[in-house]
Amino acid sequence: MNPPSPHTAPHGAHPVHEHEHEHEHEHEHNAGDQTEILDLDAEVLAEHLASITAWLPIGTGPRHIVDLGCGxxxxxxxxxxxxxxxxxxxVDLSSAHLNRLREKAAAAGxxxxxxxxxxxxxTTAWPELGTPELVWASASMHHMPDPDRTLRQVHDLLAPGGLFAVVELAGFPRFLPEDAPQDAPGLEERCHAALDHHHAEQVPHRGADWGTKLTKAGFTVEGERTVAVDIGPPRTDAAGRYALSGLRRMRGGVASALTTEDLAALDRLLDTGGPHxxxxxxxxxxxxxxxVWAARRT
Structure with a gap:
């Protein structure tokens, strides 16, 4: 996901111009809210992520990789x-995300x-990113305002014969049984329906046909794989915190579309000190x- 001082560009990046500051401030506020859930996502779904990287048809190991929207x-x-x-x-716009990545990379040696x-x-002009043999974009392509242009930029960035891995999510994770909670059965599905409607308006490229788009951008799609995730119960503490953080974020997008009763039931789930x-x-x-789609620059 896209996800130094805001006035100072790090090595290799273009400075953020004055007219971008308002957009950047909003992005940084949202990114700060996302940091916890991104870290929990990495912890809870680590095994599934490893299975995706192991599947990539990369052949000999790449020497240079670019992670676009690294979160x-x-x-x-x-x-x-x-x-x-x-x-x-x-590469990411969020300094909060990049600072957290810097800490995690140091901890991992x-x-x-x-x-x-x-x-x-x-933007149309990207910083100098070298000539990678592998470009990775996980849950970031659907946020691009012009993904077709971005795909062409990646095509031109890659080394000849290089691979582009696009990973996209099938919406927000689900955490509850269908008949839960007892006071509002099916609440989570109603929240998802409201969130899907919200995303259709705000994130129009979510769910795009990336295979077709990659082909139009000049890539040869060598593989497509869907990884199904179904973890627990019993849940781990990390999964519980992941569900809590996820439903908190979902509430922000669906509150206005829920009934008073459903919103109250959702708030009871989010009340960490309450019995529900x-x-x-x-x-x-x-x-x-x-x-995940694996596409080759030929």
Whole structure:
């Protein structure tokens, strides 16, 4: 996901111009809210992410990887583990995300293998990112205002014969049984329906046909794989915190579309001190899907 001072561009990135400051401030506020859930996502779904990196038809290990919209580094660290000889350039607009990635890379003993670049990928002019053999974009392509242009930029960035891995999510994870909670059965599905409507308006490229788009951009799609996630119960503490953080974020997008009764039931789930807290549920699970496309620059 896209996800130094805001007035100072790090090495390799273009400065943020005055007219971008308002957009940047809003992005940083949202990014700060996302940091916890991105870290929990990486922890809870680490095994599934590793299975995706292991599947990539990359052949000999790449020497240089670019992670576009790196977030707090789930993909970055998974790729560094998968390709121990590689160096990686991690790109994101959020300084909060990049600072967290810097901490995680240092803790993993990989700080010397990561170059961090703060840049806005929505712009037509990208910073110098080298000539990677592998470009990775996880849950970031659907946020691009002109994804077709972005795909062409990636095509031109890659080394001849290089691989582009696009990973996209099948919406927000689900955590509750269908008949839960007892006072509002089916609440989570109604929240998802409201969120899907919200995303259709605000994030129109979510769910796009990326295989077709990659082909039109000049890539040869060599593989497509969907990884189904179904974890628990019994839940881990991390899964509980993941569900809590996820439903808190979902509430912000669906509150106006819910009935008074549903909103009250959702708030009872989010009340960590209450008897109906989602952290007290023993039937919690994590269910979602992720699809990856592997596309070659020929």
């Amino acid at each position: 707090t580094g789930a993909g970055t660290l998974a790729l560094l583990e998968r390709f121990p000889e590689a160096e990686l350039t991690a 990989a700080a010397d293998r990561v170059r961090i670049v703060r840049a806005d990928l929505d 807290s989602i952290l007290r549920r023993i039937d919690l699970s994590v269910r979602t899907e992720r699809t």
